[in-house]
Amino acid sequence: MGTSKRDSYSEASIRVLKGLEPVRQRPGMYTSTVNPLHIVQEVIDNCADEALAGQAGRIEVIVHADGSVTVQDDGRGIPVGLHPDEGVPVVELVFTQLHAGGKFDKLDAGAAYRFSGGLHGVGVSVTNALARRLEVEVHREGQASFLAFADGATVEPLHSRPLVRGEARNGTRVRVWPDARYFDSPQLPQGELLHLLRSKAVLLPGLTVRLHLEKSAETHEWRYEHGLRGYLRESLGDTPVLLEFDGEGAAEAQTEGFAPGEGASWCVAFSAEGSVLRESYVNLIPTPAGGTHDAGLREGLFQAVKGFIELHALSPKGLRVLPEDVFSRASYVLSAKVLDPQFQGQMKERLNSRDAVRLVSGFVRPALELWLSQHVEQGKALAELVIAQAQSRQRAAQRVERRKGSGIAVLPGKLTDCESRDLSRNELFLVEGDSAGGSAKMGRDKEFQAVLPLRGKVLNSWEVERDRLFANQEIHDIAVAIGLDPHGLHDEVDLSGLRYGKICILSDADVDGSHIQVLLLTLFLRHFPQLVRSGHVYVARPPLYRVDAPARGRKPAAKLYALDDGELQAICDRLRKDGLREGAWSVSRFKGLGEMSAEQLWETTLNPDTRRLPQVGFGGQGSEATAELFTRLMGKGEAQARRELMETFGDRVEVDI
Template structure:
């Protein structure tokens, strides 16, 4: 499994034997969980999933598994299923319990201690799945092995059922479902995007292994499978970037039992992206393999520069940073006895690996450069340009420092600083424009809130080199105000003057653009601020509703709808057909909210080419016949029922493994003529369709029509919840004054304080990077030089936009 053993506690002399506590079984893990998974917040929570997935990956490395499925369920439990050999179930000779129970309940038990079962694995200490079991509210394991299906359930690490045989099967593999224990973890909400990053890495690092992830809550699903391995990984990193040379440079080798794989490609940007892995584990803090790679790369390029008789003055300028500008690279090593620094293995400690990686990189690159002189010439030109730009940036920094612009002692004139000197208790608002800046300065609490207004749009740092960036006055003002400095030599996040840096922009398109420019700056130039949780986005209200002399500030469309619904049912009673009394107001509000979510999903089906009317008829058929849509019989029944309703089936295509089929049909009754509709079985099995079924079931009470709405003026009748919803919303708006804010300058200082700046009432969004690769790609797409990827992004996401402020 993928976690290392906790260090043995040092033997300290105690007063007497009674003072010594022996924690039996997995109780040590529950007592000190952070020793095993790093922490009990979000990072440790997701580490549980990685532990289980890494077991499946170890089966893939051994050649027995090529498909792994991960599901996040609506209650935040997680299922991990693979088609490996299945955990052994026979009786363990020494422990006298089934082997699977040994693996699940004993620390340091597993198949990774002898090198014959797994030659290479992420977890060598056997604490992985037993730790997951110990820290789970419950864990269920299902094993398909040797034609039989076995099952066992555990609660907080303890077996609740014996291992039982529950059926026969032709398949093999292991299926583990667990729910993180809320008694241990401060948060138990699984993030789809956090898991995506790790699973994508594993798919790149293990060519041919397919990894599927789905989330029942967000209705997202992703599938990863890359035959190209590290080459595909580098191509992914350079997606939407302009490569310096067309082919990815890829090489591998084995030295002293260590398998080394490297892939790299330069691009026209100024950012360095190097990711390192040891036994499939992302070593975020680097280690000996990263040091070796950097040394080998620099040595090989400098050596070739000497051979080409590059001018001595240029050679002396070259540094390792110059050699790596615009480089995207992956370094993966696999070794039988890895030594990781830190329990969660983010740094490789094997000292011998440095020399092995350095020599291999130097040898392979030297050969490649000899055989590809055009490529090395392009690289050398870029490296020299980087060295000159670095020198220009140094001069620009020295000049600005002499002028006092970037020093701690010279703060920008526009900054309205706060009185508090402790950064922990201070916050700065970076505000768009002088108008909003004026309101913010008047509305703030000057004890701990600083205001820095920006004039216009800052420079797009995605397209600008470092020296050009330093010429931008607004960026210089920000750097000086924050106090961290900028650039590899001077940037120090510990000098941050405010522990909350809050971006506050308007709710229109210009505001969104300025916010994106600022986020690009922080992501590229001050990433530690994001990693440490210092960067936030203010959430000014979108609406102000006045009812008489009362004023209400509402954050977004959902809050507005909730407010209006509450107001709508205050003086009205809704009666359903066949029910004596009126619906309780709280139940009615909840039903209307559910209906609103149902309508949104139905609209999304229409955008995908399935008319809302057809989808509602499918939902009704599925509900009345309790169809699961997971087999041919369900699809056959659906086809027959649709034909009864008047639809004409044009063609049928069998789906994968003939578990169902796709239908192509049209509605002769439609006034739009013969519009062909494709109904894919895959879509009817998706999390999105299942969510629609759930909402349809929750609205079952609305299936009895008509509805009567009784109020002081009389009674109204409705035959559809849509008509009822629209009537209630229209009635709720009567007697109200609704203002939609676009600019912060539209608010008075006291309104801005009350809604957006007051810590007791405001809402702040913390900026976090959940998927580093996706974030990098997104900034390149939105802010980079290429127009086509940006256009494609806008077209793809256009369906999700309901309203756009211009």
């Protein structure tokens, strides 16, 4: 009998990726592979962290004609002595080990970097892994030290010489040749690079940032003495500004719940017309997808303006002002300092740290309340703008409601509807089970969140004819609740009857919950595909674990939530780095949504500022290919195809039984 592939699976089949191998095998897990900008940004961010720590006043970047890039600063220089535990020069460790750096001991007030761009610990080692060649020169303690790498490995070991007269006494210079094999395009996007470098100068008033492009002989230099205000004014150009408000705040030793130095600085400008500018940063790292610090700014602005409107009785009767009415005409630049920032993804495009909402709003709200009390006439002008936005939104919602009102069916009795009729804001949560539905009803924001509990697993509707769908009560209730009839992939559909802008699947974070997700996604893809194509379908991601952590230094006791085993491991690693002994924290696993209190469900899964709610789409494959894949997965006559899939990929899956 011949030996099959499965029979050859033995101890020798397990391969351990060492050093930088994981990055070179799967670069997309660690960085953006569209172009080399992100790996260059890792080097730039290190220089900016030196400036943030008050140790550097100048950053220079040179884009050479051969495609390589040099980044240098006048900071302290990376230490070049031997690491006490590893016995290897520290500068070599930084470029060759994924989890080596000076940014982990953040609770120590004397740490080298109290505030930096995160705790992923990959940094410039990823730059080195994806470079043909990388050279480092460090000036420190009277010595000039050199070393070089090729394909991530050391090819010129560290060697040093005394500094000569005229050479800079301190600083680090890195020159990197990105390896084109790992990127869709080897070219650096010049516009994005310019924006990135200018932002460093904006966020660090007094820092000089210089860029030289060898090919075109262009040189750009930025220095903003007035920081955020000067940058926002320059960016808005001729846009007429109604009012401008800036400020900053930082936690002190006695501030409850935050470490000294955590806080934010901001500049906000309100305008009645023209485009708006919105940029946010965490520890100098750009966050183009926003996050919880943006949510904190929005919350602080809204509460202060709402309070001003109520104090002066400016709102017409029956008009309710919402956060988007205040935020819709706001341009802002926000820079937050967070001791231990948690980002979404290795590219750190969105901040997920839940405490950042309270941190930023806690400084913005009182500052704006004070400003409005001192500038009452400007405050009234802002109130008029906000009220006009609210009235416009309300009129649009009423038009939609009149258009839908005459032919609407009787809503299902299990549906707990929301108060708002604003399609752009309304959300419907399809919740697994009455118990979880009860928690969701109590924990939701009844203004814009509706809940429809489902009884167990819905029907696999992939091969159910459209006219037989409503024989199933659950599917009937879903269709009536969302206000849309079933349709095909190529049908033209009038979405004006849609009652909710977001249809959110909310199920347990286990295998059964995943099965319910798949059955509901099958329903939407097969019978409501235009809902998917238009971006109205979402999947809520409740946590699987809760970690109860005791106080750590100035950090108070906290409840931390993890979506899966990977996030749980990351939380435990972080607690160890914070100095907690093993077992000082407790881990509990949620058996289901029904176990979560209304407050926990709101904080982790329903609150728009802190939840994770990925949007469902067809992805790169397109609708036809996605439909073919679902036929293999959900079709009754496709058992053999599913068996082949399980035989091929079964050993890659960790099954939670």
